[in-house]
Every structure is written in C-alpha cells, then in structure tokens.
Amino acid sequence: MKYFAGIDVGSLTAKAVVVDENNRILGYHVMPIGQDSFAAGMSAYQQVLNKAGLKREDVLSIVSTGYSRKRFTEATMQKTEISCHAKGVSVIFPGVTTLIDVGGQDSKAMKLGKNGKVLDFAMNDKCAAGTGRFVEVMAHALNLSLDGLSDAALSFKNELSLSSTCTVFGESEVVSLLSQGHTVADIAWAIIKSIADRIVALAKRVGIGQDVAMSGGMAKNRALVARLEDRIGFDILVPDEPQIIGALGAALIAKEEK
Amino acid sequence: MFEEFFKANRESANLARKWKKKTGRKIIGVMPEYFPSEVITALGAYPVHFRGTQMPLSRSDTYMQSFSCTTTRTILEQALNGEMDYVDAFVFTTMCDNQQNLAEVFKNLFPDKPVIIFLIPFISSVTLRQEHLKEQIDRSISELERVTGNKFTKDGLKKALMLHERLNTLINNLYDIRRRNPGALSAYEFYSIVKAGSFLPPEEYTGMLGPVVKTLGSMDVKDVADRVIISGITPEPLELTKAFDEIGLHIVDDDLTSGTRRFSKGALKGTDAKSLDNFVFGGSPCSTLFDPSKDRRSYLLDKARSNRAGVIMWQIKFCEPEAFERPDITSYLKENNIPVTSFEVELQMASFEGIKTRLQAFKELMEVQI
Ligand SMILES: Nc1ncnc2c1ncn2[C@@H]1O[C@H](COP(=O)(O)OP(=O)(O)O)[C@@H](O)[C@H]1O
Ligand code: SF4
Numbered sequence: 001m002k003y004f005a006g007i008d009v010g011s012l013t014a015k016a017v018v019v020d021e022n023n024r025i026l027g028y029h030v031m032p033i034g035q036d037s038f039a040a041g042m043s044a045y046q047q048v049l050n051k052a053g054l055k056r057e058d059v060l061s062i063v064s065t066g067y068s069r070k071r072f073t074e075a076t077m078q079k080t081e082i083s084c085h086a087k088g089v090s091v092i093f094p095g096v097t098t099l100i101d102v103g104g105q106d107s108k109a110m111k112l113g114k115n116g117k118v119l120d121f122a123m124n125d126k127c128a129a130g131t132g133r134f135v136e137v138m139a140h141a142l143n144l145s146l147d148g149l150s151d152a153a154l155s156f157k158n159e160l161s162l163s164s165t166c167t168v169f170g171e172s173e174v175v176s177l178l179s180q181g182h183t184v185a186d187i188a189w190a191i192i193k194s195i196a197d198r199i200v201a202l203a204k205r206v207g208i209g210q211d212v213a214m215s216g217g218m219a220k221n222r223a224l225v226a227r228l229e230d231r232i233g234f235d236i237l238v239p240d241e242p243q244i245i246g247a248l249g250a251a252l253i254a255k256e257e258k
Numbered sequence: 259m260f261e262e263f264f265k266a267n268r269e270s271a272n273l274a275r276k277w278k279k280k281t282g283r284k285i286i287g288v289m290p291e292y293f294p295s296e297v298i299t300a301l302g303a304y305p306v307h308f309r310g311t312q313m314p315l316s317r318s319d320t321y322m323q324s325f326s327c328t329t330t331r332t333i334l335e336q337a338l339n340g341e342m343d344y345v346d347a348f349v350f351t352t353m354c355d356n357q358q359n360l361a362e363v364f365k366n367l368f369p370d371k372p373v374i375i376f377l378i379p380f381i382s383s384v385t386l387r388q389e390h391l392k393e394q395i396d397r398s399i400s401e402l403e404r405v406t407g408n409k410f411t412k413d414g415l416k417k418a419l420m421l422h423e424r425l426n427t428l429i430n431n432l433y434d435i436r437r438r439n440p441g442a443l444s445a446y447e448f449y450s451i452v453k454a455g456s457f458l459p460p461e462e463y464t465g466m467l468g469p470v471v472k473t474l475g476s477m478d479v480k481d482v483a484d485r486v487i488i489s490g491i492t493p494e495p496l497e498l499t500k501a502f503d504e505i506g507l508h509i510v511d512d513d514l515t516s517g518t519r520r521f522s523k524g525a526l527k528g529t530d531a532k533s534l535d536n537f538v539f540g541g542s543p544c545s546t547l548f549d550p551s552k553d554r555r556s557y558l559l560d561k562a563r564s565n566r567a568g569v570i571m572w573q574i575k576f577c578e579p580e581a582f583e584r585p586d587i588t589s590y591l592k593e594n595n596i597p598v599t600s601f602e603v604e605l606q607m608a609s610f611e612g613i614k615t616r617l618q619a620f621k622e623l624m625e626v627q628i
Contacts, residue, residue, distance in 0.1 A: 067611070082619035083626075106612075118623045120592065123616055125602065 003059050004258070005048070006250025007075065008084065009033065009041040009068040012104030012132065013217065015247040016044035018052045018059065019255060023091055027051035028244045037068035045074070061258050063250040067105065079253055081246050082108060082121050085215050088249030090116025093237045097209030100199060100228070100236075101246070102218035104132040109203040116249070122205035129165040130198030132218050137167050138191045141174045142184055146221065149188050153223035156189035158182075165194055189223070196227040203232070213237040215245035259473065260447045262466055266454035267496065271341045274306050277459050278344050284406045287345035289333070289357055290492075291515045291546070292538050293376045296526040297399055298349075299460055300418035302408045306345065307456035308333050309516060310574075310605045312495040321363050327576040328605040329494065330360040335606075337368065347372040347405040349398065353546040354579050374401045378538060380548040388531035391538060395529050415529065421460050422525040428467040429455070429521045431475065433511070437565065440510045441480040445499040448509070452517065453496060482508045484621050487561055489587075490572035490580055491546075492516035495605050501614050507621050510565045513558060514572075519544045545579035554583060555590040562596045568624050570617070571600035597624045 001020050008015040014037070017028045029047040033040040041064070049056065064075035065084040072078070085101045090112065099110045107130050111120040124130055139149040160182060164170045170191070177187050195218075200208075212234050218224060219242035229236050239245060266273055278285050284303040288295055295305035310329035318334040336342060348371060350361035358375075365373045376398050379390045399410050408414075429452065435442055443451075451470065455463045486507050492514055493499055502509055512518055523541035527533040539547060543554035562569050569591055573580055584600055591598040599620045601613045 067615075080615050080619040080622060082615075083622040117626045118619070119627070121599075121619055121623065123612070123619075125612070 002255075002258075003052075003054055004251045004254040005045060005059050005062040006084065006088075006247040006252070006254060007041050007045055007062060007064045007072055008066040008081070008244070008247035008250060009037050009064060009072050010066040010081075010103050010246070011068075011106070013243065014040040014044040015066075015244045016041070016048040017244055017247040017251045018048050018054065019248070019251040021255060023252065023255070025248065026054070028241065028247065030241075030243050033068075038071050038073065041068070041072040042074065061254045063254040063257070065246050065250045076254065077257060079250060082110060082118055082123075084246045084249035084253065086110050086112055086118045086249065087116040087252050088245035088247075089213050089215055089239070091248070091252060092239050092245070093211075093213050096211045096213040096237065098203060098206070098212045100203055100212065100214045100219075101216040102131060102199060102214070102224075103216040104136075107131050107199055107202055107216075107218075109199075109206050111206040111209070120206045122202050124198070124202060129167060129170075130195050130202070132216075134167050134170065134195060135191065135218070135221065135224075137171050138174055138188075141171050142178075142188060144184070144188070149191070150221045150223040152185045153188035153192045154226065156183075156185045158186045160186045160190040162190045162194040165198060170194070192221075192223045192227050196224060196231055199228060200231045208232050208234075210234055211237070213239070215239065215242045217243045219243075259470060260443075260450060263447075263450045263454040266457050267450055270306075270457040271344070273457055275344045277304065277462070281459065283459070284346040285344055286402065286405070287342060287348040289348065289350045289360065291520055291544075292351045292353055292378055293349050293398075294395070294526040294529075294534070294537050295460075296418045296422045297395065297410070297415070297529065298402065299421060300414040301399075301402050301406045301410055302414065303346075303402070303406045304459045308336070308342075309453075309456065309492045310494050311336055312497060312605055312607075313339070314608075315606050321367065322359070325576050326359065327354075327356045327574055327578070329491070329574055329577065330356045332605045334360060334363060337364070345371060347374060347402070349374045349376060349402075351376045352378050354577075356576075356578070372401065372405055374398050374405075378547065382548075382550055384535070387539070388535045391534040392529075392531040395534055399529070419526060419528070421464065425455070425460050425464045425467070426521055426525040428464060428471050431471045432467070433518060433521065435471065435474050436509075437511055439474075439477060439479040440482045440485065440508045442474050442477045445502040445509045446496070449493050449496055449499050482510075484508055484624060485510045485565060485567035486570050486620075486624075487511045487513060487558070487565060487567045488570050488572045489513040489558060490515075491574055491577055493572060494574065495603065495607065498603060498610055498613065501610055501617055505614065505618050505621055507570075507617055510567050511561060513542065513554075513561065515544055515546060518542060545583045555587050558587060559591060559594050559596060562591065568597035568599075568620065570620065571598070573600055573602040575602050575604045597627060599623075 018026045061076040064072035069078040101108045107124045298305040310332040317338040543552035
C-alpha cells in the first residue's frame with residue numbers, strides 16, 4: 001500500500017492528514033501553531049504518522065498548504081489552500097459547486113467544477129474582519145469560549161447590529177454595548193451577523209450555487225453556519241471535521257501528482 | 259546585463275542629481291501619464307517621471323487623505339523627504355482626481371517650484387478636444403521656456419522627436435521580444451528596464467537600451483506555460499513583479515498606462531493639434547481617459563486570446579479610475595472564458611504574502627482549466 005500526506009500550516013493551527021491510495025483517511029491531527037510554524041507542522045505530521053502506525057519512509061509524497069506552506073520544507077510540493085480545500089471537499093461531498101472556507105486569518109469562496117476543479121475564487125483582503133481571528137477577539141471581550149459564543153448567539157432575543165467590521169473597533173464597540181446593558185447573547189448574535197455579512201459578500205463575488213459546503217475552523221461555529229444558511233437561502237454541507245479539509249485535499253493532490 | 263537598470267531604480271534621486279550636474283540641464287518632474295516629455299527634451303531640459311515608491315508613509319499623511327491613492331501619497335512622501343530637491347519645476351496632468359489634488363498640495367508645499375498643469379479634456383467632440391490640447395501645450399511650452407530659460411525652436415523639437423522616437427521604438431522592440439519569447443527575461447528584469455527610463459536622460463537611456471534589446475532579441479525562443487497579461491496603471495511596487503517570477507507566472511504582455519498604453523501609440527510626432535491628440539488619445543483604451551470610441555473589455559479579450567493568457571488586474575489601492583472599470587471587465591472576461599483575477603496593492607506595502615497566495619491560486623486555477 002502507498003501512503004500520502006497533506007500538511008496544512010495555517011495562521012492559527014497546523015493540520016495533518018494521511019491517506020492511502022484508495023483515498024481512505026488513515027488519520028488526522030490538528031494542533032495550535034505556537035511561535036514556530038515549521039515545528040508545528042512537523043509535530044502534526046509526526047502525530048498523524050503515530051496515529052496511523054506509519055513511519056516517514058512509508059509516505060511517498062507530501063504536499064503542504066496553508067498560510068505558512070512555504071515554510072514547511074519537508075514537503076515534496078506546495079499548493080495553495082484554494083486548490084486543496086476544493087480537492088478535499090470534492091471527495092467528501094461530490095457535486096458541491098460553492099465552497100466557503102473560513103479559517104483563522106482569511107476567508108475564501110470558491111466556485112467548483114468536476115472533481116474539485118476550481119473555476120473561480122475570491123479572497124478577503126489582508127485584514128481580519130470576517131475571519132476566525134475576529135470571533136476570537138470578540139469571544140475574549142465577552143469572556144466566552146468559541147463554543148460558548150456560538151451557543152450564546154443562538155439564544156439571542158433582540159436584533160442588534162455591530163456598526164464596525166474592523167476587529168479593533170469591533171472590540172471596543174462590544175465593550176460599549178455591554179456597558180449599555182445589552183445581553184451577551186444579543187451581542188454574540190450581532191457579532192455572528194457581522195461576519196456572516198462579510199462572508200456572503202465574498203461568496204457573491206464568485207456566485208452562490210445551490211450546493212454549498214463550508215470548510216475551515218469557522219465551519220465549526222454553528223451559529224455562523226445557521227446565519228449563513230439564512231442569508232443565502234440554501235442548506236450548507238459541513239464535513240464532520242471541517243478544519244482538516246485543506247490537509248486532506250493536500251494529501252489527495254500528493255497522491256494524484258505521483 | 260540588467261544591473262545598470264536595477265541601479266538606476268535603486269538610486270534614482272542620486273542618479274538624477276548626478277546627471278543634472280554633468281549636463282547642466284534643468285530637470286522637470288513629470289507626474290505621468292500623457293504629458294509629452296518630448297517638449298521638455300526639446301527645451302534642453304531633462305524629464306524625470308514619478309510613479310510612486312515603496313517608501314513607508316509618515317509625513318504625507320498630514321497633507322493627504324488616507325483614501326487618496328498610494329501612488330500620489332508615496333510621491334508626496336518622496337518630495338517631503340527631500341528626494342525631489344533637484345527638480346526645477348513639475349508638470350502634472352489632470353488624468354485623475356488624485357493627481358489634480360496632488361498638484362494643489364505641491365503648489366502649497368513647494369511654492370518655489372513652478373507647477374505646470376496640462377489639462378486633459380473630458381469631451382466627446384474630437385475637434386474641441388484637439389483645439390483644447392493645442393492650447394494646453396502652447397501654454398505649457400511658454401511656462402517651460404520661463405523655467406528653462408531656453409527658447410522652444412523647430413530645430414530643437416525635431417531633434418527631440420527623433421530621439422524619443424528611437425527610444426519608443428526600442429521599448430516596443432523589447433515588448434515584441436517578450437511577446438515572442440516570454441522566457442527571455444523575468445518580469446522583474448523587464449519592468450526594471452522600462453522603469454529606469456523614468457530617471458535617465460533620454461539619450462543616455464536609449465544608449466543603454468540598444469545593446470540589451472539586441473542581445474535579448476537574439477536569444478533562443480522557448481515557449482512558456484502559465485501566461486498572463488497584467489492590466490492597470492503601473493506595475494508598482496516593482497518588487498511585486500518578483501512574486502510573478504517566484505511563482506512561475508509569465509507576464510507575456512501588459513495593458514498598463516505606463517506600459518503598452520503609453521508606448522504602442524508611438525512617440526509624439528509634432529506639437530500640432532492632431533499629433534497631440536494622437537499622443538494622448540491614440541493608444542489602447544485607458545481608464546483615465548474619456549474616449550467613448552474605445553472599449554477596454556473587447557480590447558483585453560482579444561489580447562488575452564491572441565496571447566493565450568489569463569488576465570490579472572493590478573489594482574493600486576484607491577485608484578478610482580481602475581476601480582470603476584474592474585468589476586465590469588472582470589465579469590466580461592469571465593463570461594468569455596478568460597481566466598481573470600485581481601489584487602489590490604498599496605505601494606508602501608512591505609509584505610506581499612496575501613497577494614502571492616492569490617497569484618499562486620490563479621496559476622493553479624489556470625493549470626486545471628486549460
Ligand atoms: N469548536 C469551535 N467552535 C467554533 N469555532 C472554532 C472551533 N474550533 C475552531 N474554530 C475557529 O476556527 C478558526 C481557526 O480555523 P483554521 O481553519 O484552523 O484556521 P487556519 O487554517 O487559518 O489556521 C479559529 O479562529 C476559530 O474561530
Ligand atoms: S491613475 Fe490611479 S494610481 Fe495613478 S494617480 Fe490617479 S488614482 Fe492614483
């Protein structure tokens with residue numbers, strides 16, 4: 001049997017996946033990136049090998065992806081997150097035509113053809129508005145965990161809006177909303193709405209089809225997915241482990257290119 | 259072979275100071291595009307063009323709004339840092355609001371340096387347009403006569419036109435070589451050569467170009483994949499062209515105001531109304547010019563098809579003329595199955611990671627689509 005690895009060294013987390021020649025996932029691992037993205041990538045890779053009971057020699061080729069893909073010098077080849085997420089989602093949900101990937105520092109929307117072929121894509125500009133980082137800062141301001149923010153948002157009572165999409169201004173706005181006596185739930189919902197608006201605007205740039213999927217760590221945010229479904233009017237398919245889709249796609253590309 | 263050009267761009271201010279001393283000629287700072295520098299040469303002065311730098315912004319923020327384009331903001335920063343001390347007078351055109359605004363700021367901040375404004379008409383009548391351009395050039399020439407202390411003569415003009423014609427031909431040859439043989443030189447090398455012309459006296463630059471064009475022209479032709487055309491105002495910051503080389507995207511042609519839009523129409527032929535009109539309006543469609551007879555969408559479609567290339571719109575942050583046209587052009591090209599993407603860059607940016615991901619993703623997209 002031949003094995004292939006995909007390492008997604010993102011802005012906040014490193015993800016590793018190993019697949020065999022039948023596209024079967026033998027193991028995956030997600031871990032935070034500390035100071036050193038290369039070390040985090042290597043460590044995620046080693047963990048996934050341990051889980052799969054494989055040695056490095058067993059792996060035929062490695063594709064790295066993600067924000068720090070070039071720093072992962074162990075890789076045979078590097079590909080962008082765009083191609084990797086598209087490829088990864090295409091084996092889990094064949095037939096998806098729109099993919100929304102929201103990670104720690106960036107958000108992307110892709111229009112897909114057959115076999116995860118990217119027909120068009122759009123990316124956010126350099127700021128963190130509409131990304132995981134934004135939620136993390138806001139969750140911190142509300143003294144909530146990420147899951148806590150999502151749960152709180154889903155139990156909102158009154159519609160409230162954030163006027164700033166910028167992370168820095170957003171944070172002080174949240175603090176001032178709290179001091180005005182608004183509930184944490186209502187504010188959490190306002191935060192989710194603000195991000196969802198940014199993401200929908202991005203997705204509209206490539207056109208939103210009927211078969212929509214979402215990947216990246218932010219797809220774990222149930223409140224966000226619910227709001228996005230509302231806004232676009234279609235259900236959104238979310239893989240069981242949305243965060244590893246890029247690494248999975250990278251592993252699949254490693255296999256195809258061999 | 260390219261080091262001289264790299265150096266000219268790296269040390270542009272010192273170079274201009276050196277040439278000024280050596281030739282004793284007055285230097286006219288030109289804010290491109292569409293002012294015929296031929297008349298500056300004819301008056302025995304030497305034109306230096308400013309298209310912005312990668313310098314971090316600090317002092318210019320006091321005088322210009324943060325939503326002005328970063329081209330004009332970095333030009334002002336350069337001036338405030340004393341990097342234009344050698345300039346005797348400035349010529350501005352009215353190609354966009356930001357440049358007009360910059361002209362006013364220059365008048366206020368540097369009162370000892372004359373500011374000459376060349377108005378580009380926004381009218382549909384070609385006759386009126388030509389009359390207007392004629393008036394503009396006559397006025398500009400008399401102001402330049404005052405600055406240079408020299409008389410504008412037929413003979414001076416004739417010599418200048420010949421020199422610029424030669425220069426223009428060499429640049430067009432360079433473009434032809436790249437179209438034919440995109441592997442002959444990297445994007446960074448190509449645009450370094452073109453940019454160096456902004457800072458060197460035309461006769462000096464022409465002398466440098468000749469041998470380079472000859473050598474490049476005799477190189478073996480290699481076909482390349484991942485072919486793109488860049489479209490926009492100017493490929494600044496120049497450093498960013500290195501990202502194309504690094505990623506392996508081959509720029510085979512361009513649609514830039516400082517590139518083919520400028521050179522493909524030829525040099526100025528004379529200072530009569532018709533020649534001026536051809537100099538300003540005779541090139542390929544430009545976002546900064548009002549010319550209802552031209553359609554940039556179909557122009558780009560043809561160019562992309564004939565070059566077998568995708569299109570990348572090189573957008574400079576808050577460049578309004580380009581920002582207005584981008585959405586329409588993008589959807590038109592997509593409808594016609596031309597791969598197209600765009601990025602927005604601030605000239606003072608130091609890191610291009612986000613743009614590199616975009617470019618690499620575009621390359622991957624073109625590879626699977628072809
Ligand atoms: N359990 C969770 N609930 C809600 N959001 C989550 C959860 N886990 C991760 N996230 C979000 O995912 C983001 C990280 O996504 P990821 O795709 O790993 O980013 P990157 O690839 O840029 O490192 C975090 O900023 C966080 O907002
Ligand atoms: S054309 Fe665009 S980049 Fe150039 S000065 Fe005007 S607004 Fe700025």
